[in-house]
Amino acid sequence: MAITVYGIPNCDTVKKARAWLDARGVAYAFHDYKKAGIDEARLRGWAKELGWERLLNRAGTTFRKLPDADKQDLDEDKTVALMLAQPSMIKRPVLDLGGRRLVGFKEAEWAQALAR
Numbered sequence: 001m002a003i004t005v006y007g008i009p010n011c012d013t014v015k016k017a018r019a020w021l022d023a024r025g026v027a028y029a030f031h032d033y034k035k036a037g038i039d040e041a042r043l044r045g046w047a048k049e050l051g052w053e054r055l056l057n058r059a060g061t062t063f064r065k066l067p068d069a070d071k072q073d074l075d076e077d078k079t080v081a082l083m084l085a086q087p088s089m090i091k092r093p094v095l096d097l098g099g100r101r102l103v104g105f106k107e108a109e110w111a112q113a114l115a116r
Contacts, residue, residue, distance in 0.1 A: 003028040006038070007093035014093045017105040026114060033087035043080050046094065046101060052079045054103050055091055062088040 005021070005028050007014035021028055031038075046055055056079050057063060063071070063082075070082065083089045095102040095110065102113055 002098055004031055004096040005029070005093050006031045006033065006090070006096065008033055008088065011092050013105050017093045017095070017110070020105070020107060020110070024114075033090065038084065038087050038090065040080065040084055043083055043090075044076075046103075047076050047080055049101060050103055052076045055079070055083065055094075057089050057091040060088060062086050 003021075003026065005014070005018060007017075007030070009015075009030075009032055018028075018030065043055075052075075056074070066082070091103050093103075093105060095105075095113070097113060100113070102109060
């Protein structure tokens, strides 16, 4: 199974998730949004699969600093455009297991998904 972790290397949650995978000897590729960006087709696919509401990191500084007008009337198209412009708004990490994705790091959820 090819595993990819999407995120930003200096994010504490991404660091914790990567350390957790490393400690268990799980091989994975790391996709750095800051260096490699994210393509619209992939982001739209995630939004359909996971829900754009789960993908949007509303708690992050990037989102909180947006003008109020940009935070109003959010829908999938508007949210995808915001996340494409500033990938820091994507909740991190996204774990891509090939056939399914998990967003955010929850040890029990990841352990169960990787046990399959």
